[in-house]
Amino acid sequence: MEHFQLKRAANVKQALDMAQTIAASPQSTPSTRFLAGGTTLLDLMKLDVERPTQVIDIHRLPLDKVDTLDDGGVTIGATVRNADLANHPLIKTHYPVLSRALLSGASAQLRNMATTGGNLLQRTRCVYFRDTETPCNKREPGSGCSAIGGFNRNLAILGTSDHCIATNPSDMSVAMTALEATVHTESPKGKRSIAIDDFFLLPGTTPERETSLNAGELISHVTLPAPMPGNRSVYLKLRDRASYEFALASAAVVVTVSSGRIGHVRIALGGVGVKPWRSREAEAALLGRAADAPAFLAAAEAALQSARPQSQNGFKVELAKRCIQHALTLATQTA
Ligand SMILES: Cc1cc2nc3c(=O)[nH]c(=O)nc-3n(C[C@H](O)[C@H](O)[C@H](O)COP(=O)(O)OP(=O)(O)OC[C@H]3O[C@@H](n4cnc5c(N)ncnc54)[C@H](O)[C@@H]3O)c2cc1C
Numbered sequence: 366m367e368h369f370q371l372k373r374a375a376n377v378k379q380a381l382d383m384a385q386t387i388a389a390s391p392q393s394t395p396s397t398r399f400l401a402g403g404t405t406l407l408d409l410m411k412l413d414v415e416r417p418t419q420v421i422d423i424h425r426l427p428l429d430k431v432d433t434l435d436d437g438g439v440t441i442g443a444t445v446r447n448a449d450l451a452n453h454p455l456i457k458t459h460y461p462v463l464s465r466a467l468l469s470g471a472s473a474q475l476r477n478m479a480t481t482g483g484n485l486l487q488r489t490r491c492v493y494f495r496d497t498e499t500p501c502n503k504r505e506p507g508s509g510c511s512a513i514g515g516f517n518r519n520l521a522i523l524g525t526s527d528h529c530i531a532t533n534p535s536d537m538s539v540a541m542t543a544l545e546a547t548v549h550t551e552s553p554k555g556k557r558s559i560a561i562d563d564f565f566l567l568p569g570t571t572p573e574r575e576t577s578l579n580a581g582e583l584i585s586h587v588t589l590p591a592p593m594p595g596n597r598s599v600y601l602k603l604r605d606r607a608s609y610e611f612a613l614a615s616a617a618v619v620v621t622v623s624s625g626r627i628g629h630v631r632i633a634l635g636g637v638g639v640k641p642w643r644s645r646e647a648e649a650a651l652l653g654r655a656a657d658a659p660a661f662l663a664a665a666e667a668a669l670q671s672a673r674p675q676s677q678n679g680f681k682v683e684l685a686k687r688c689i690q691h692a693l694t695l696a697t698q699t700a
């Protein structure tokens with residue numbers, strides 16, 4: 366583990382000023398990191414995958430509130446703990462898909478530490494990314510991708526490139542994608558609001574760049590739009606064991622059904638995409654149709670049409686299709 370300087374920020378301005386000082390130093394642009402719950406960052410520092418020279422502790426910043434907005438939506442501070450968010454009455458009542466997704470992730474202890482901002486920025490669980498002895502374009506651009514032709518059972522089948530096939534591991538972000546969340550940031554250049562689907566990037570030829578966040582830019586909060594009246598939502602996660610395990614395939618479904626027909630519908634997938642995977646194809650296949658098994662099958666087929674399985678993860682195509690169909694069945698059964 367490299368030596369690093371640890372600084373604690375008392376407020377957002379101080380955190381941004383500290384990050385700016387570091388970002389302005391010519392040799393250290395990539396070497397500043399904010400520390401929130403530390404459940405991802407510290408692991409990766411111990412493995413020498415992340416080697417920041419300075420770490421800015423933000424976990425005590427006053428960004429730990431969940432509040433309603435005038436338009437009926439909610440705002441979630443970046444340092445709100447995953448456990449607090451999952452159990453917040455506003456989230457449990459109006460956004461159950463988010464509560465379920467959070468509770469399906471990690472363990473109770475980890476959820477007590479992990480934050481909203483840190484969860485959005487957690488890194489892939491691709492084994493080669495975490496092993497500094499092996500080539501990995503995401504960790505060391507241009508070195509190659511050991512997972513293509515290697516151990517890729519857990520990796521992505523949607524959105525992959527010849528440079529990287531890593532899966533985004535976050536459950537929370539999948540639910541937020543189905544809820545059409547917006548990520549809000551602050552930097553010395555000002556504030557930005559980024560639709561969650563634009564926040565996460567495809568790997569293309571630059572897999573080291575996973576989000577549209579710039580160096581030294583801080584996530585301040587996330588907003589969710591007002592819940593669609595009468596909507597039902599479900600998060601279904603399929604994995605090798607029932608708890609403390611990442612998704613092989615998951616589906617977040619938010620749907621309204623009127624007179625037996627599907628009105629508003631949003632579908633996002635986890636465990637199969639290089640980013641939390643919004644499936645507009647599945648949504649289009651469902652809109653206006655009767656909420657029945659043939660429509661759910663059509664949606665599942667549409668969602669996986671562009672899948673590009675690797676040597677060990679072909680099973681995910683069928684698994685994801687069944688996950689979507691089952692999640693839709695559950696969501697519409699309760700309607
Ligand atoms: C054993 C284990 C099992 C897990 N299982 C699951 C699972 O099943 N599902 C799942 O979804 N997750 C799982 N996780 C991941 C866990 O959810 C994340 O580690 C956690 O959400 C990260 O949050 P954190 O606050 O601890 O982030 P940190 O480790 O503090 O930070 C992570 C990254 O985000 C950056 N960062 C943090 N906050 C901000 C901010 N406000 N602005 C800008 N940058 C910021 C940091 O600089 C760092 O790069 C698991 C983790 C472990 C260790």
Ligand code: SF4
Pocket residue numbers: 489491492493494500501502503504509510511512513520528529530531572
């Ligand atoms: S899939 Fe991505 S993270 Fe994994 S080895 Fe290849 S480049 Fe690295």
